[in-house]
Amino acid sequence: MKGNLSEMGALGKVLLLIFSNCIASSLEIHRADYGNYLTKFIADQLEPEYGSGFSKRQIELFRQFYRTFPIANALRSQLSWSQYKVIIRLDSQDKRDFYIMETMKSTPIGTLNL
Template sequence: MEISHLIKDIQEIILQARDRAVRSVNFERMVMYWQIGKRIFEEEQLGKERAEYGQYLIKNIAIALKPDHGQSFTYRQLERFRQFYRIFPNTSALRTQFSWTHYKLLISVDSDDKREFYESESKKEIKKTVN
């Protein structure tokens, strides 16, 4: 084997490992968002005036998290996490191929049927680009 082929093979191994690492980190971040959404949702269900309590709860969580975690956990983001959990209540159904951007777009779709269609189409497109 010529050294240039060996180098090319090693570079491919490095690129594949990096890609898997990035996907793993992104997936763990999505699971974190899902878990935060679940906790907020569960806590809201204990409140007597759910809508008002939920807004108050999320606002206060955002204020409390900002000093240590910055703008990543704003009211709007926390609300998205809650919606994420409500729309996708089963973590085992989360797709490792999907990024948080995919899920944000799916969350914004107003119909379960449309969401399922877009999710299916996204899976097909990702499959095409991987192969």
């Protein structure tokens, strides 16, 4: 998936809605198993039609993205999906905020010391 998040369009919004509903409704005991099943199921449905941008790994990243940024209004449309993939792997909100601000200053994410 190339481009900005604003370019994800309706399909991206649908995926965010799917994960918000799934996370809210899954049971504590079976959450990990259900989450793994669901990501594989969604990838099996979308990848043949839309390509490798919807592989199981990409769907897992979408899921992690939703958990990290559950409020869509808090997103920065200037950041690319590649930049968000780096940012969601950071282990604290302070680190994420710092790297988002650095990226917003037009510093290429590849030059930041993660």
